[in-house]
Amino acid sequence: MELNLQGRVALVTGSGSGIGRDTVFKLAEEGCKIVVSDINAGSAHETAEDLRKAGHEAIAVACDVTSEDEVAHLVAQAQQQLGGIDILVNNAGIVKDGYLTKMTEQSWDSVVDIILKGAFLCSRAVLPQMMEKKWGRVINISSRSLFGNPGQTNYSAGKAGLVGFTRALAQEQGRFGVTVNAVAPGFIMTPGMRNLPHFPKLQEAATAKVPVGFLGEPRDISNAVAFLASDVARYISGTTLFVTGGRYSG
Numbered sequence: 001m002e003l004n005l006q007g008r009v010a011l012v013t014g015s016g017s018g019i020g021r022d023t024v025f026k027l028a029e030e031g032c033k034i035v036v037s038d039i040n041a042g043s044a045h046e047t048a049e050d051l052r053k054a055g056h057e058a059i060a061v062a063c064d065v066t067s068e069d070e071v072a073h074l075v076a077q078a079q080q081q082l083g084g085i086d087i088l089v090n091n092a093g094i095v096k097d098g099y100l101t102k103m104t105e106q107s108w109d110s111v112v113d114i115i116l117k118g119a120f121l122c123s124r125a126v127l128p129q130m131m132e133k134k135w136g137r138v139i140n141i142s143s144r145s146l147f148g149n150p151g152q153t154n155y156s157a158g159k160a161g162l163v164g165f166t167r168a169l170a171q172e173q174g175r176f177g178v179t180v181n182a183v184a185p186g187f188i189m190t191p192g193m194r195n196l197p198h199f200p201k202l203q204e205a206a207t208a209k210v211p212v213g214f215l216g217e218p219r220d221i222s223n224a225v226a227f228l229a230s231d232v233a234r235y236i237s238g239t240t241l242f243v244t245g246g247r248y249s250g
């Protein structure tokens with residue numbers, strides 16, 4: 001299938017590591033110019049450098065997605081250096097797990113803000129360019145946890161909220177040639193996860209719950225993102241693509 005993403009400019013938030021890092025590589029392999037962005041400036045620059053070493057065009061801009069000023073700076077840099085953004089992947093996300101009765105306000109606010117306020121600020125900053133070009137893609141990285149995981153009321157609420165955000169924004173943007181979709185990953189083995197001391201146990205417990213019998217890799221998510229970013233997916237908007245090996249709630 002020809003995705004025809006040649007020459008598009010893609011911004012992926014939180015792309016200094018994990019799923020975001022693989023997504024920028026996948027989109028670059030499909031011909032996109034890349035804006036790597038992360039709150040961690042070092043990892044953003046390293047990822048952009050690795051992309052350039054692999055022969056791709058990429059810039060790095062450090063940005064905390066919860067800061068309106070930093071998001072404005074990020075989008076201005078992308079405009080100046082690469083000529084504007086065609087594809088936005090709202091990928092930045094964190095967990096701060098704990099049962100609700102013991103959850104601090106800071107744990108609630110930080111998790112929900114990065115997921116929801118981050119998607120709001122980044123989308124609001126890039127959409128005017130997309131609307132003007134009459135072409136754009138917004139892809140929000142939600143999670144299977146939107147069905148509700150114990151110990152993750154903050155994260156589950158944020159990721160479920162992101163699906164509502166996706167559906168509402170898709171309806172606002174359709175007439176401008178902009179599609180808005182979500183991808184909901186299941187358990188994905190990122191390098192960070194593989195390095196956890198209890199990873200073998202975690203892997204065994206998680207695998208038992210996945211119908212296909214194995215855990216996902218970052219490339220399973222970045223393939224879905226690239227598909228939704230392409231013209232092949234032009235009639236898909238407002239949907240959530242579950243990439244979970246067949247696992248839904250439970």
Ligand SMILES: NC(=O)c1ccc[n+]([C@@H]2O[C@H](COP(=O)([O-])OP(=O)(O)OC[C@H]3O[C@@H](n4cnc5c(N)ncnc54)[C@H](O)[C@@H]3O)[C@@H](O)[C@H]2O)c1
Nearest residue numbers: 014016017018019038039064065091092093143185187188
């Ligand atoms: N790995 C999984 O199994 C899994 C499953 C479902 C959903 N997800 C979602 O996928 C996305 C990527 O997760 P990952 O597993 O690659 O995690 P990760 O921790 O490897 O990557 C997240 C990146 O976001 C960055 N980040 C954190 N706060 C930020 C902020 N305020 N502004 C900008 N960047 C910030 C981090 O520095 C990090 O580089 C997240 O939204 C996560 O919720 C992951």
